[in-house]
Amino acid sequence: MKKFFNRKTGFLAEDLAVAALKEKGYVVLERNFANRFGEIDIIAKDKDILVFVEVKAKTGVDFGLPEEMVGKKKLEKIRHMAVIYTKGETLPSRIDVVAIVFDNNNQLLRLTHYENVY
């Protein structure tokens, strides 16, 4: 078993998420949009709708599902960041979550895309 680091796992997960979104016909506008208030992993466009995507990955499910690790607070933060990104403009937009589970060797076990979770 090779030891990976969480940061590395995260980057790997985000790459996989971007690939999955592109396959669905989304246009990725920005990755890791960040300022001192927080970060949005992926900002994409699904036709006319602006999509803010949070990617959550877990190595194994022994400590819970990735879905369980996205709470109310995190979604609130993404919403807040989205307002900053759009500079307060009201655009058709939504928040998605991509949940990813890896095995111990960082091979992909599952990738689930949840639309409009907020």
Next chain:
Amino acid sequence: MLVKICSIANIGLETVSVDVEVDVASIGFPGFTIVGLPSKAIEEARERVKTALINSGFIFPPRKITVNLAPADLPKDSSAYDLPMAIGVLAASGQLLTSSSDLKQMFFYGELSLDGTLRPTRGILLLGLFAQKKPHSTIFVPYPSANEATVVSGIKIMPVKNLAELVNHLKEKEIITPLNQVEIKEDIDSLVPDFDLSEIAGQEQAKRALIIAAAGGHNLLMWGTPGTGKTMLARALPGILPPLSSLEALEVTRIYSVAGLIRPGETIIRQRPFRAPHHGVSAAGMIGGGSHPLPGEVSLAHLGVLFLDEMPEFPRHILESLRQPMEDGQVEVVRVSGHIRYPASFSLIAATNPCPCGWLGHPRKECKCTPKEIARYRRRISGPILDRIDLWVSVAAVEVEKLALTNPKITHKITSKQAKTQVIKARAIQSKRFTNLSIYTNSQMRNKEVKKLCFLTPEAENLLKMAVEKYDFSARSYFRLIKVARTIADLEGHKKIMPFHMAEALQYKQTI
């Protein structure tokens, strides 16, 4: 998939049906939401249900789960929704292969612990009585409290130890045996009181008054210097109270079921309640209260005895709040969440000293109170309360000869057992008199029943008239006197109230 599970909510002693609707959606972000005005205890059920399911070997589906407690506008406050929610989640996620038509006749009720076992939950009797109205219903209730419902006929009662056992039962793998219905027996000698009447030296008049109070459910006030046996007499009272009849037992048990005061394994309360709250009691504790009002001491004493030791020490507003229940036999508690009516038909037994120092009227000891102090002490109990007390007895200091351990003079002493037989006989006459009237004792009669059911001889009526004129008794006192006289006549087995019954009733009237 959507599943509907039947359960109930209790508002006071009323029961309404609650549908626990559980939806496990195939799309949407996983989560567990409960709607339908849940209380904090129900919000927390989320964690209990989830952990209990996992620890019982089931899968908690990582899907969007929505629970609705319908009707949505009724606030719910009970931990009993844990079980219906858990069953709902299992059924809606396909882990329980029962058709929804089967679930329609089943009621689920109970609190879950984290390992999946069911904990004792209050209000099981009310669930049983509610389920009885629907044909062929089965109730699934926690094993420790299941006995509460066994007095209800016409339903199947399933005592459930844990979640896994229940699921195996529903899958027809391992059948739970339903509890048998039990008859409400009228057992008499189950109770050992603190004191026997024969243990108390002297005080023959007080004992007689106690028997009258027990026989007719009248209010009694004992006053006397410290150490004469007032508290002892009151403590002996449970030993002479008649057992509850089956109808009465059901009424009392309902109240105790709502209050959660039925011990696990106990079926029905057969002992007449005897409540002795301390004078530090709060108004909510006495009358009933809380944001979702629970029964107070007056309701817990329903059909039994409320004993107030050192009555003047009770705060005035607490004593005044007894006025409504003493007159109407019920109490209405009003809170933001609505108003709830609890039955509170009790017989009040009070004990008091004659003055603050306590020695007023003692044959040898000197009272050191000023007249003003005495007057103030007496004013603590207001006129309207005193007017509602039918029997006044002075419990005087006991002479030393009567206390002597070996006393050849005293041969006849009434025992609690003898007194109880008298009381039961008098109650039997009363219950025959009040068939179909939904009252049980003479003290519960309203004026129209007094007029219809109490026959006075002309001499007795004349005596009463004279007394009322001479002492200016109130109209309420007039009817109360007839009721007491009726009880005394019942104790002697007389059909009509004779002058000497009335004379005895009059001698117990207020003297201070």
